[in-house]
Amino acid sequence: MPINYNLPVFEVIRDPSRCIKCRVCERQCANEVHSYDEENKIMLSDEAKCVDCQRCVTLCPTHALKIRENENRFRRNANWHEATIREIYKQADTAAVLLSSMGNPEPLPVYWDKILLNASQVTNPSIDPLREPMETKVFLGKKSTEIKRDSNGRLITDMDPQLELALPVMFSAMSYGSISYNAHECLARAAAELGTFYNTGEGGLHSDFYKYGPNTIVQVASGRFGVYKAYLEAGAAVEIKMGQGAKPGIGGHLPGAKITDAVSRTRMIPQGTDAISPAPHHDIYSIEDLRQLVCSLKEATGYKKPVIVKVAAVHNIAAIASGVARSGADIIAIDGFRGGTGAAPTRTRDNVGIPIELALASVDARLRDEGIRNNVSLVVGGSIRSSSDIVKAIALGADACYIATSALMALGCHLCRNCQSGRCNWGIATQEPDLVKRLNPDIGYRRLVNLMTAWDHEIKELMGGMGINSVEALKGNRLMLRGVGLNEKELSVLGIKHAGD
């Protein structure tokens, strides 16, 4: 037998003074890490299979389990990191492109953490959101800047189609296929209860979820999976997916094993075949081509639904956004390089794209400079982790945020980053019925609603502290932001002053 170079990454630490051998860990691990030795009456672990999803740790009734990184170390080397060496061994075994999932985990700067918020003191009063009205409702869509009158001189008040959000957060695109039916049900029900939107991703819309249409954004991506008339008409808005923050420049590949009967019907492709989304839309090679698709979709939906164009944050994002704003789109969604994915080549995920904070600041500035900011609403995503990230994003110029990773975490995701395996122990990124049932939508949707309700309270608190009583009034108010530990260039791209300045 050849040498196995792939050593266990994690260690299972079982406290024998606590373990009652209930075997819950064994039953709950789809990776078959735990087993029970009947003869010696002990629990065993096959650590090589562990992905550190924390399912066993979380369900162990006596808290007898811990998963930690294997303490074994290759010889220390500041250039050849432990992970890099492992990847080389793995590729030498498999000759395959490395696959990863969820967002970029590398220690690259998180600008949200280097931006601080202002608060009112003495010269302007802060607002107590428990006593005074505070508005977190936002409308997304084209805002007319010119005043139009009819032949009788009456004001024309027709607005372009708008999305009304009760709070400035939406659940961003995750396809049925990449995540489970139950995960989709959680998102759909939570969006409906919260008065916001979830997004089908490129996987089509399961027939059971058409009833959530008024809270659904239907996506049209390069694979065109599941797109047909009723689908477009079902949603409240249509999103054209040009790119994704986790893997800008490349398409998608959902392996045939995940194309179950229901997924195949929803995607409208044969069962068991790989679902391949091409890297580009083969009919879009210019802004003009994009405009054609935007107009086609508007025509198909009777000009009643806003069209969103989603792009990944890449180097020329400001120019790209400027083009998109002129394409007839109502909303631009920009996805930063930390955005999640159900599967992406590791090298792409970890090395392509730019931080959403910088992309947002430059896009907002560019559109203002060009006088076309009101042509579109800006929605940003790609690792929005908390209500303060949202408040900072709005102050940088966003109209609303897209969240997905934090939503999945509310459903149980522990960021083990093994979605590509299809054996999600939390019932989220899997199509295996035994695993899917681990996510009870009655519980999951409630947790999502709780998370968003909490964030809404916090957004109100933070705005109140600044003396601001509506999201609309906070939007683009970069005076409310200060940088810490940022250089001049970073501050100038972000368009904010340094703390103390």
Added chain:
Amino acid sequence: MKYVIIGNGAAAVGTVEGIRSIDTNKENTITIISSEKHHTYARPLISYYLQGKTDPERMKYRPDDFYEKNGCTLVAGRTVNKIYASSKTVLLDDGTEIGYDRLCYCTGSRPFVPPFAGLDTVDKKFPFMTLDDAEALAGSVTKDSDVFIMGAGLIGLKCAEGLYGRAKSITVADLSPLILSSILEENTSRMVRAHLENKGIRFLLGDTVEAFNGNTAKMKSGIEVKYDILVLAVGVRPNTAVIAECGAKVNRGVQTDNKMFTGVDGIYAAGDCTETFDISCGQSRILALMPNAYMQGECAGVNMAGGSKDFENAVPMNAIGLIGLEISTAGSYCGTVCEKKDDDCYRRFYCENGLLKGYIILGDPCRTGIYTFLIRNRIPLDSVDFESLMADPCLSALGDDNCKCLESVV
């Protein structure tokens, strides 16, 4: 409305509770006439009483306030000598007459003692039927007693278990070559016998006493048995004399319809004195079992009070422990036999026409009610996973449809 119940056992309590589930008006009195002086107690517990596992206080079948709460008058220590069906009165042994509108006859059974020669020469001899019998026996037996039990049926062997450890030796004799012949077949009977012999109980089977002479019994086989204490547990006979006289139909036991009505105006009957239609064998027979007595009584009570209830799915069943061995049985032993054996359990099933008819389980009685359910509800075995049920009784092997007929399982 005046209710009278003759008897104070499980059937009588069932009758009271049946009546009160319909007729809550306590002005409609219930009179209970009992030949024993005790509060209603659980008779099968007398062997546990001998073992010291319970006491007369804890043996009370219902709480102290049972009669008061249910508007009952207990006439204790009196027997009914006559029922006048035409005038709807009963005559007690002290001459009292009590009128009734509805009567339930729950007189149970009495020990049957064959006319053994020389029985009158035996000093310490006891039946084993009532709490008084058990108390008398308990008062007589000592660590040095040699006990001779006539009868290797349920009563005789439960008595042997009760005395186990309290007497020097226990010998059990029975005319039948098999012990517990009413609830076991040959194989299981031998297994139980081996277990009991292993525990030190001596059996004289296929043998009976020719003559008693003081402390010695001479058996037909010629064996002589020395003893200090004799327990007579040869058999029981239903108490049917009084009701037979007033015109009710009596075969071995009192005959009733499904509503426990005897056919004599206002008179119902329940318990060990009656015959029941056993659905597992399709015959009418005496099912002298406490659960059966209660359910018959309850059924009679409901119908006496103007409700409507049928008792129509009676199945014989027994759960007894004998010095560490659990025995669970139900139904009838006809049809094909299937066996399952493992280290600590032997299961024997009888199937006929695609139905489970009966079972005998020696060892762990875990979830045997699921088998009883199959018998009682006549569940077709092709609708369940019977192979896995035999090894491990569980609801999931019953299949969704059968589970649904069990109230709301899912």
Added chain:
Amino acid sequence: MKRIFINKQWCLGCHLCEFNCAFANSGKTSMVTALKDKQVRPRVRVEEHGKDTFAFSCRHCKDPICIKSCISGALHKDNGIVRIDYDKCVGCCTCITVCPYGAIARGDDGVMRKCELCVDNMDGTPYCVSNCPNGAIVFEERD
């Protein structure tokens, strides 16, 4: 009256209900001291047949055959809950022989044990319900 119901579709077969039940009825304050190296005798049990699993405990039937069959009068109804008077029960197993659900079993002391909806050890929700990770066991009022 609130009773325990099973949402079969959400049962994961993890058996946590069994261990939490045994713990709740142990009288101990730690699950480790209650269950470590002990024979676990839960009053709820997870039924498994192939991939199908569901947790099951006493139904507290409207017309309970166990009570009618109890030879010692130990089984009784208390506020709709089928309960056992442990003092009276002699461990004869008649109730086991009649319960069609197999919901009664013998305890360590030889006396019968069954689900009593945690009335003696909790202040509201039975422990199997509050500790089910997936809402597969619920405690609610139904017709």
